[in-house]
Amino acid sequence: MSNNLRVDPRVIRTRALLGNALVECVAESGFESLTIQEITARATLNRATFYLHYRDKNELLEDVFERLIGAAIPPPPAEGISIDPREPICAMLEHVSQYAEFYRAILGEQGVPFFMKRMRTKISPIIGAWLSRAPGMTSPAGDPPEVIITYITSAYLGVISWWLENDRPLSSDEMVEELLTITSGGVLAYLEKQKTG
Amino acid sequence: MSNNLRVDPRVIRTRALLGNALVECVAESGFESLTIQEITARATLNRATFYLHYRDKNELLEDVFERLIGAAIPPPPAEGISIDPREPICAMLEHVSQYAEFYRAILGEQGVPFFMKRMRTKISPIIGAWLSRAPGMTSPAGDPPEVIITYITSAYLGVISWWLENDRPLSSDEMVEELLTITSGGVLAYLEKQKTG
DNA sequence: CACTTTGTCGACACGCTGTTGATTAGTTGC
DNA sequence: GCAACTAATCAACAGCGTGTCGACAAAGTG
Known part of the structure; x- marks a missing residue:
């Protein structure tokens, strides 16, 4: 719980890379047929790394969305x-x-x-x-x-x-x-x- | 083209079975995670038979929808x-x-x-x-x-x-x-x- | 009855998945 | 700076659903 603060810069970096990759991939070719392989490839990360942070691409999408909208729209x-x-x-x-x-x-x-x-x-x-x-x-x-x-x-x-x-x-x-x-x-x-x- | 009229009773039967199976499966457990295996199993048909009629489950869904709505709502x-x-x-x-x-x-x-x-x-x-x-x-x-x-x-x-x-x-x-x-x-x-x- | 079409069955290669164990790289506290 | 820890990499694996194939059985057609 205490390490859930995500202080490690590597974690921040990785999630940012995954998030950006997701946004780009989705913008290019949609979400449904998008694979985790494509996301991690675009993010220049190993596929296994993905599973250290998210269960599936839906979870990543949720995280990205909350970050995006949270930065733009007041709660x-x-x-x-x-x-x-x-x-x-x-x-x-x-x-x-x-x-x-x-x-x-x-x-x-x-x-x-x-x-x-x-x-x-x-x-x-x-x-x-x-x-x-x-x-x-x-x-x-x-x-x-x-x-x-x-x-x-x-x-x-x-x-x-x-x-x-x-x-x-x-x-x-x-x-x-x-x-x-x-x-x-x-x-x-x-x-x-x-x-x- | 001439046999596209689906006169063969087997074709009608098969597509009806697939359609009903789809409706039932979707009602029970949704569409996204639904597999063609499940549909054909529920329809008591062989999996290969599915591909003789539809390319994927989306195509089946479209067909079912048009049949359902066509019977209920005037064009x-x-x-x-x-x-x-x-x-x-x-x-x-x-x-x-x-x-x-x-x-x-x-x-x-x-x-x-x-x-x-x-x-x-x-x-x-x-x-x-x-x-x-x-x-x-x-x-x-x-x-x-x-x-x-x-x-x-x-x-x-x-x-x-x-x-x-x-x-x-x-x-x-x-x-x-x-x-x-x-x-x-x-x-x-x-x-x-x-x-x- | 012969002929055509449809459905069945087993099998196959393919692609993506989710996980594992061992290794390397990077971060933090002392 | 060094030691302890954590994150990321990599190769490999089994599992599952897919789409397709060829051979065969079954049902419909004239």
Whole structure:
């Protein structure tokens, strides 16, 4: 437990190499057919070394994701602090932009379902914190219903994936505006805005 | 080409056996770690027989899905015929209910991304046909923008998955109503309805 | 009944996996 | 700097699922 602090520079180096190799490999040729041989080859490491750190490539992916997203997005809004979802959502969009090929590969058709769930857990609390303070939100049960959080989270995740697959035709800010318009006002508000805008 | 009509009863039988075996196996233990050995064993067929019909388990899954969904859902609305999405969406919900364990496994955390895309292609045209005739929809470009179709389709798919994972707390009709409320009026309309309802 | 197609069976090489034991390289505390 | 420790390397191994093959049996077709 005490040596779990990973102080040894070799461990840090090895995991960084593995992580970078994973991101590169995934961006190039996806995750599913990716082998541990390829990852370690790209990382210029021995295959056996991989197993000293991770059980399989899923575990490596999780570790990489937490490191990436942790460096980009502040930890989930603790207790309904941020009312405005613009900032965190925009940060999320710019983060996936930075690793566009990686996220495109991993969220797209050849993607990784459990990774999508991980991304959900990043988006979901943002939406939850927003809704729990929404203007009209004073329902008997204090928390917003799960359905609508699922609805919005799934929509955002899907649109992010679409955005990546289409080479990000809109800027992060524009995307956020579109998303928020649809979310709060629905199709009708969105189409109305399209006409006037 | 002429014998591609699959008239031979043995072919029909074999593919049916493989399809049923796949559905059962997936419902029990997911798709990812499922082997062709297991499928053919469950189907009481020889492993080599599998390769006479499909290249891999993905191909079998596609075939099964098209057969299942084709029998349940009418082919995608040809040219903006159905304005009301209630009927096809409800049919979709009842269909996935019928094979709940299968769809739960294949849409959930251990799911299959390319399958989700396939489901998208079933939902997407329904949404498109709806929006292209929506009351406020008279935008310069005749077709509804891709973003919003992606938004709604992803939301529906996510909610369907949530619905399955939570053992379908609401009926198909109730789900459709909830979905349509959020979709057309957005969060505000939904929360408003929650209060009064 | 002859002919064709499908399914069965055993076997094979292939590739990736996860692990092991011995060895080398690098790090830390004294 | 040296000794003790830990991490990384390397070769090798068995295991498993794959995809394919050829020979044979079984079922369908005209």
